[in-house]
Amino acid sequence: MLEISRLQFAYGDLQVLWGVDLSVQQGEIVTVVGANGAGKSTILRNCSRLVKAGTGAITFQGEDLAGLQSHEVVARGLVQVPEARRIFPEMTVVENLRMGSYLPATRPDRQRNMDRVFSLFPRLGERRKQLGGTMSGGEQQMLAIGRGLMANPKLLLLDEPSLGLSPLFVKNIFEIIKQINAQGTTILLVEQNVYQSLHISHRAYVLETGRVVLSGTGPELLENAHVKKAFLGI
Amino acid sequence: MIVFFQSLISGILVGGIYALIGIGLTIIFGVMRVINFAHGDLLMLGMYATWLLFKYLGLDPYVALVVTMPLLFLWGALLQKVIINRVLGALPQNQILLTIGLGLIMSNSVMLLFTSDYRILTTSYSSSSFSLLGISISQPLLYSFLVTVAITGVLFWFLQTTDTGQAIRATAQDRDAAQLMGINVKRMSVLAFGLGTALAGTAGALLAPTYYIFPQVGGPFTLKAFVVVVLGGMGSIVGATLGGVLIGVTESMAAVYVGSGLKELVVYVLFLLILLFRPAGLLGKSRA
Numbered sequence: 001m002l003e004i005s006r007l008q009f010a011y012g013d014l015q016v017l018w019g020v021d022l023s024v025q026q027g028e029i030v031t032v033v034g035a036n037g038a039g040k041s042t043i044l045r046n047c048s049r050l051v052k053a054g055t056g057a058i059t060f061q062g063e064d065l066a067g068l069q070s071h072e073v074v075a076r077g078l079v080q081v082p083e084a085r086r087i088f089p090e091m092t093v094v095e096n097l098r099m100g101s102y103l104p105a106t107r108p109d110r111q112r113n114m115d116r117v118f119s120l121f122p123r124l125g126e127r128r129k130q131l132g133g134t135m136s137g138g139e140q141q142m143l144a145i146g147r148g149l150m151a152n153p154k155l156l157l158l159d160e161p162s163l164g165l166s167p168l169f170v171k172n173i174f175e176i177i178k179q180i181n182a183q184g185t186t187i188l189l190v191e192q193n194v195y196q197s198l199h200i201s202h203r204a205y206v207l208e209t210g211r212v213v214l215s216g217t218g219p220e221l222l223e224n225a226h227v228k229k230a231f232l233g234i
Numbered sequence: 235m236i237v238f239f240q241s242l243i244s245g246i247l248v249g250g251i252y253a254l255i256g257i258g259l260t261i262i263f264g265v266m267r268v269i270n271f272a273h274g275d276l277l278m279l280g281m282y283a284t285w286l287l288f289k290y291l292g293l294d295p296y297v298a299l300v301v302t303m304p305l306l307f308l309w310g311a312l313l314q315k316v317i318i319n320r321v322l323g324a325l326p327q328n329q330i331l332l333t334i335g336l337g338l339i340m341s342n343s344v345m346l347l348f349t350s351d352y353r354i355l356t357t358s359y360s361s362s363s364f365s366l367l368g369i370s371i372s373q374p375l376l377y378s379f380l381v382t383v384a385i386t387g388v389l390f391w392f393l394q395t396t397d398t399g400q401a402i403r404a405t406a407q408d409r410d411a412a413q414l415m416g417i418n419v420k421r422m423s424v425l426a427f428g429l430g431t432a433l434a435g436t437a438g439a440l441l442a443p444t445y446y447i448f449p450q451v452g453g454p455f456t457l458k459a460f461v462v463v464v465l466g467g468m469g470s471i472v473g474a475t476l477g478g479v480l481i482g483v484t485e486s487m488a489a490v491y492v493g494s495g496l497k498e499l500v501v502y503v504l505f506l507l508i509l510l511f512r513p514a515g516l517l518g519k520s521r522a
Binding site for chain 1: 397400401403404407408410411412413414415416417418419
């Protein structure tokens with residue numbers, strides 16, 4: 001579904017990605033784990049074309065994304081929930097969700113998708129009129145994921161959804177991600193919470209200073225000596 | 235007491251037009267983070283368009299709005315698409331130089347075409363007024379105010395409830411996140427600059443029956459728009475509305491109670507005082 005090959009990228013003189021190969025098949029949860037600064041978010045920002053194109057190729061459902069602009073990528077069904085949630089602070093919960101289905105092709109499903117979001121996150125349903133900027137971190141994360149779902153994603157890119165959340169909430173968020181995947185949405189997840197994310201992943205990649213150093217199924221990597229030492233502190 | 239209410243009413247009527255100018259500038263700033271120093275010159279274009287339509291076609295300035303508003307919208311959209319979109323990621327000083335340059339080109343082109351003579355647009359009601367409870371109300375200013383209220387109302391409705399309006403707000407609040415929603419932010423910029431230009435042009439049209447029309451008329455209005463927007467909080471539309479009316483009332487009160495030569499002084503002292511205590515403006519949010 002998504003194929004990334006030999007992706008290289010630099011912010012000015014700072015080389016961040018050194019030839020990353022990565023693929024996501026339909027129906028999977030694939031995770032990229034790695035430390036802060038390893039280049040995880042940069043991969044997603046390349047997919048969504050939020051940065052100037054690096055070298056190497058990214059294809060989604062057989063189509064090269066090189067010539068597309070961000071909003072055109074979204075129209076293809078490749079939807080990103082960005083790091084730090086990026087909720088529209090001066091808009092209500094409902095308005096934020098409406099923006100998720102801004103594209104005309106998704107508007108007919110708006111009501112149905114909104115009902116789905118409210119059933120996944122009952123808390124959002126209780127706060128329809130609340131301004132996004134006044135919500136807690138956990139609620140904002142729910143809203144960000146819900147807003148992503150409004151766009152009818154075929155592949156949902158999630159950038160650090162557990163960042164800054166309480167431990168209880170973290171568990172909750174990973175449950176929800178599993179549930180969204182079970183309902184038919186393919187997921188590419190980028191996480192620092194290695195233990196939780198490997199647990200729910202079909203496959204995963206370990207990224208270190210811009211290179212993929214390991215890949216395998218979630219359970220394999222959980223047992224891997226390097227992963228245990230580097231990330232799990234065992 | 236009657237003098238107080240008289241200057242209050244006059245201030246509010248003029249303040250409505252200031253608000254319109256400010257709202258245009260604040261929409262442009264909110265969506266693009268570009269301060270449009272050509273704003274007053276766009277207002278001047280609105281004045282000239284109204285004057286030409288009146289002189290050659292005999293169109294009433296208020297009726298002419300159906301022509302001048304779309305015309306100015308298209309002009310602004312064109313400027314954005316062809317020129318300003320290129321500098322969106324550039325350094326602020328480059329953006330400032332570009333908009334100042336555009337303003338100079340517009341005012342000087344108009345000077346070339348129509349000379350720098352002062353024009354006046356005299357309608358049958360230009361200097362008429364009526365009396366309400368002892369307060370005299372200028373007829374053209376009242377019309378202008380009513381048009382301002384109507385336009386502001388429609389604008390609020392558009393921004394609050396339509397998908398396109400919400401997308402403009404979303405782009406202003408978080409440009410990257412808006413792109414991730416599938417919003418074409420370049421198109422929103424074109425729309426925002428078109429809207430801002432149409433509002434400036436409308437303000438020009440509304441001022442035309444009561445103001446001198448000349449190519450350099452825009453400069454002071456650019457400054458005033460900037461004050462209105464900073465006062466209300468950069469990017470806040472409600473703030474700009476409030477700021478506009480506040481400046482209008484302050485000017486009018488100062489002219490009566492302090493002296494008309496000193497009204498600008500009072501406005502800027504108030505401006506500095508407010509910024510001293512609320513650096514982000516009345517309704518602005520400070521960016522930490």
